[in-house]
Amino acid sequence: MHLFYQPDSVNLLSEDDSRHAVKTLRLQAGESIAVTDGHGNRHLAVITQADARRCAFRVTDTITTPPRSFSVRICVAPTKNIDRIEWFVEKAVEVGIERISFFFGQHSERRVVKLERIEKIAVAAMKQSLQSYLPQLDDAVSYTELLKTVVDGERFLAHLPTDEPPLHLVQAAKPGGQYTVLIGPEGDFSATEIQQAIADGFSMITLGPTRLRTETAALTACQMLNFLNL
The missing domain is CATH 2.40.240.20 (Hypothetical PUA domain-like; domain 1)
Structure with a gap:
């Protein structure tokens, strides 16, 4: 139908x-x-x-259809090539996500997102995948303003440090949680931004041993949390 x-x-x-x-x-x-x-x-x-x-x-x-027993929120810095973020939105909606938030940080090359176009992509993905929920889409704000909107649930910042890596996301997250994952820009988070997130209750996690593009990292985190709750 x-x-x-x-x-x-x-x-x-x-x-x-x-x-x-x-x-x-x-x-x-x-x-x-x-x-x-x-x-x-x-x-x-x-x-x-x-x-x-x-x-x-x-x-x-x-x-x-009742809401899922867990929720996934991905906060991601828009890429210089907006097509990559649009690809992420489409695929994230298809696999399942509750909220997508955009932000710009110290190393961001793009600070504007056309939310109307993003919503059209999300709606098309929702219909194509036969889902009944459209995720909440938040316009781009500063990193500091974004952190103020994360008030509860499990909070993670994805980062690939040069020294001993932190826990993998699937090890750090607990099934049935309300998850928020921060994905940095192409230039990564600054040291100040990492410390700011940690001070606000975020745990640093890794998505694996390889360095991922911004949109790949965002979709990987989304899919890992979905698999965790199968």
Whole structure:
């Protein structure tokens, strides 16, 4: 069944989804679709008006998916090439994530993220993977401001030090947790930023012995925490 996204309490698909349903998929009145609000509710529905600009539907049933028993928040510094961060967002939504936050630090080369485009990528990934939850997406803020938003749960900073490595993420994290993982920019965290995070209750962890690109590290951390909770 085709899945569409409608966050508002109206029985109309968005213009983009209407065009996709009627023009691309050639759906007709009377055919069944599914519509999610991105908050765990999936509405089973029937198209009542197959209009390429305002496709209307009637809800026949609603299935509510409860939140996961754990949550994953990845805080990542946007890369100079924004395509890499967009790739991360798409894949992270597909494998499962609750929140993505962007920040800029002392070594960041990019300080602006077009959140509207990021949301479109996340919505497309949610629909493609047939999920009912759209993760929270936070606009880029300073590193200091970001740390103020992390108030509870297990907190980790991914770093590959030159001396004895810290615990691996899968060793440090406990199943069923509320996780926040900081992933630094291409120039890595500064020594000051590392000390600031540690002072705020973050534990330094490693994602393995190899040096990973920012977007690879972010997705790896997300996937490791998902596997930990299988």
